[in-house]
Amino acid sequence: MAVTAGGIGDSRRVEGLGLADTARHAWAALLLGWRVESNWADPVLFAIYTVIRPVSSMLLLTMMVAIVGGSADASSRTFVILGSALWAMLVSGLAGPAWSVLEDRERYRTLKYLYTSGATLLVLLVGRGGSRLLIGAMGSLVAILVAVALLGLRIDPAAVDWPLLLAAMLLGLPPVLALGIGLAAVCLQTRQESWNYPDAFSGAMFLVSGVVFPLAVLPRPLEALGLLNPVTWWVAGVRRAIIPGGPSSIGGAGSLWTAVTGTDAPGPAVILGALFLTGAVTTLVATALFRGSERRARDQGLLDRTTGS
Amino acid sequence: MSPTPPDGAPLPPAIEVAALRRTYDVKPRPVVALDGVDLEVAPGEFFGLLGPNGAGKTTLIKILTTLLLPSAGTARIFGFDVATDTRRIRRIMNMVAGGEQSGYGILTVREQLWMFSQFYGLGTREGWRRVDALVEAVGLGEQRLQRVSTLSTGQRQKMNMARGLLNDPWILFLDEPTLGLDVSAARSIREQVLAWKAEIPGRTVLLTTHYMAEADELCERIAIVDRGRILAIGTPAELKRRVQRDSIFRLAVDRLDGGPAALARLPGVVSAALASDHAPDAQHVAVNLVLREDAALGGVVTALARMGSQIRSLGKSEPTLEDVFVALVGRGLADEADDTAPLPPSEADDDLAAAHAPSHDAEAGR
Structure with a gap:
């Protein structure tokens, strides 16, 4: 029923939220995020954040590999290009919910109105994070196209494992958003300096996700941490789907994976299974963390705190 | 209905x-x-x-x-x-x-x-x-x-x-x-x-x-x-009826050394507070006076003369919510800046909480 229906005291007005309400809230948050974050009104800003930044990062890393690696073969270059292109999407997904908390609270001063609107804050942040993820995906796509045009990246559409790519995306994006929700939980408790947290956290994730180098080069504890990280499996799944038979970030000589399983690299089924498991655990932990943070924020009066931005 | x-x-x-x-x-x-x-x-x-x-x-x-x-x-x-x-x-x-x-x-x-x-x-x-x-x-x-x-x-x-x-x-x-x-x-x-x-x-x-x-x-x-x-x-x-029994005057003087508190201490004065519409940069000081009875006014006028204040205007007024507030709180809203009385440890407010909260004014950026 419509939210405004019923007179004063009509109990129908206070019925619980249904699935349709939750979907509406998420969709509106996605639209809001798209309108606010995409900076359509300022094409230069949009280009910088969405296109130039990821493309520059990718070019930088590729050049570094070419210079440092010297004789690095085409497959190593492809490994780096795909990893760094995906990174734009990952960073957007990680940062989206956290920046939404900070922007809505500090800059737009709307967080208190959103929080008391009847919509669930978690759903709103997933919607806002989703819009950033979409924008990040655009950056990733552009970066890959640039790599095809300028860096000689070869992707054979006929050879792409489309089902694996779809499955990796479906299973991989929720935990990416969940990590962003976890970061938002932290930002809900902190102040303005937390604008830097998403970048700092992304930097740390860069190390343990097998994005530009195999996990095997890391010390064993970090390598183990990387194997528990759903982003590692997501990146590995997407790589494997786009360039079947290409180098893997997970296995290989001297790797923890090979030492434990005796196999050179995980196959598609193992990748998806590990992605599902690590993703589910990450999502549950992030949701619990956010619920606790939300409760504490309400207790401490942090939901409408502004610190002078 | x-x-x-x-x-x-x-x-x-x-x-x-x-x-x-x-x-x-x-x-x-x-x-x-x-x-x-x-x-x-x-x-x-x-x-x-x-x-x-x-x-x-x-x-x-x-x-x-x-x-x-x-x-x-x-x-x-x-x-x-x-x-x-x-x-x-x-x-x-x-x-x-x-x-x-x-x-x-x-x-x-x-x-x-x-x-x-x-x-x-x-x-x-x-x-x-x-x-x-x-x-x-x-x-x-x-x-x-x-x-x-x-x-x-x-x-x-x-x-x-x-x-x-x-x-x-x-x-x-x-x-x-x-x-x-x-x-x-x-x-x-x-x-x-x-x-x-x-x-x-x-x-x-x-x-x-x-x-x-x-x-x-x-x-x-x-x-x-x-x-x-x-x-x-x-x-x-x-x-307003709570202060109806008192005599309420609106007083304007050219200066008031010691502020309204100097008047509040006089015999027969229930309260004295800056009027809420008093502008800090005005050429006179506007004060709302609540007296126990009209007769107390004489003492106020004498005290003002002794303090070197010249009366610009003086009129009796009907009680307003401001008078009620002053009578209950002991100070006017416009007196906040002059309120030097320390807060007891058990009494505080939002501003205090905000004042005690750490502040970070660094420019947001990303």
């Missing part, structure tokens, strides 16, 4: 607060923003919380609107507990705060309101229909396609008011809604609220303000709040 729910049962109070207490854990010592507040507001009432900055008004509104948890005590909105029934409460209430520039600057007025209509649970078309109706009702028809960032302060507050009415709340919380607005914009906001409330019996408004005239004009009942406590509750007329 009092509202009756469809099933005929009597409505619970719109607001029911018992022994409500809120403490902020800040250093060097905890600050008590609400210190055992009891309050009941009936459905359909226009109720005002009147008090100086930091009295605890905003803390109370934050608790009632589910933004903040109480430290102790209970608070209910139409029977729903603010600590546990938050979802239900949020469906039947809304809030509008003044003195802030909230909104997504990149969106148009229409877009911004529609987004919120979706968060309030309205359908897509119903949202647009309601947005268009409210935009006209608050007088933003010409600005409806204008970006929020281009609106004036008054226009933003009108938009904020439209947002506050989107979900057709049973109870509307207004936290200093006219703060920082010019006379015309403030009047417009007051008229909108009154018109909205008059449309349907049972619509309830809780207004916090430190503008005495606003509270007097709008509110059916008023609670005078100071330092986390409710000092008095009643209709404006009832509250």
Whole structure:
């Protein structure tokens, strides 16, 4: 029923939220995020954040590999290009919910109105994070196209494992958003300096996700941490789907994976299974963390705190 | 006409607060923003919380609107507990705060309101229909396609008011809604609220303000709040009758060494406080005097002459809410800056909490 229906005291007005309400809230948050974050009104800003930044990062890393690696073969270059292109999407997904908390609270001063609107804050942040993820995906796509045009990246559409790519995306994006929700939980408790947290956290994730180098080069504890990280499996799944038979970030000589399983690299089924498991655990932990943070924020009066931005 | 729910049962109070207490854990010592507040507001009432900055008004509104948890005590909105029934409460209430520039600057007025209509649970078309109706009702028809960032302060507050009415709340919380607005914009906001409330019996408004005239004009009942406590509750007329027995004078002098406190110490003077409309840069000092009897005036005039103050004007006046406030609190709203009396450890307010909270003013960036 419509939210405004019923007179004063009509109990129908206070019925619980249904699935349709939750979907509406998420969709509106996605639209809001798209309108606010995409900076359509300022094409230069949009280009910088969405296109130039990821493309520059990718070019930088590729050049570094070419210079440092010297004789690095085409497959190593492809490994780096795909990893760094995906990174734009990952960073957007990680940062989206956290920046939404900070922007809505500090800059737009709307967080208190959103929080008391009847919509669930978690759903709103997933919607806002989703819009950033979409924008990040655009950056990733552009970066890959640039790599095809300028860096000689070869992707054979006929050879792409489309089902694996779809499955990796479906299973991989929720935990990416969940990590962003976890970061938002932290930002809900902190102040303005937390604008830097998403970048700092992304930097740390860069190390343990097998994005530009195999996990095997890391010390064993970090390598183990990387194997528990759903982003590692997501990146590995997407790589494997786009360039079947290409180098893997997970296995290989001297790797923890090979030492434990005796196999050179995980196959598609193992990748998806590990992605599902690590993703589910990450999502549950992030949701619990956010619920606790939300409760504490309400207790401490942090939901409408502004610190002078 | 009092509202009756469809099933005929009597409505619970719109607001029911018992022994409500809120403490902020800040250093060097905890600050008590609400210190055992009891309050009941009936459905359909226009109720005002009147008090100086930091009295605890905003803390109370934050608790009632589910933004903040109480430290102790209970608070209910139409029977729903603010600590546990938050979802239900949020469906039947809304809030509008003044003195802030909230909104997504990149969106148009229409877009911004529609987004919120979706968060309030309205359908897509119903949202647009309601947005268009409210935009006209608050007088933003010409600005409806204008970006929020281009609106004036008054226009933003009108938009904020439209947002506050989107979900057709049973109870509307207004936290200093006219703060920082010019006379015309403030009047417009007051008229909108009154018109909205008059449309349907049972619509309830809780207004916090430190503008005495606003509270007097709008509110059916008023609670005078100071330092986390409710000092008095009643209709404006009832509250004024409390000081009716005293003689109230409005005094203007060229200078007043020692401030109103110098007069408050004189025999027969109940209270002396700077008038709330007193401008700091004015050529005279305006003081509201409450005397036990007219005869005490002689002593005041003599004392002023001794202090070297020249009287510019002196007149007897009918009691106002400001006089009530001064009589109850011992100081006027305009005296806050001069208030040198230290706060007891157990009495504090929002400003204190804010003052004790660590501040970070570094420019946001990414």
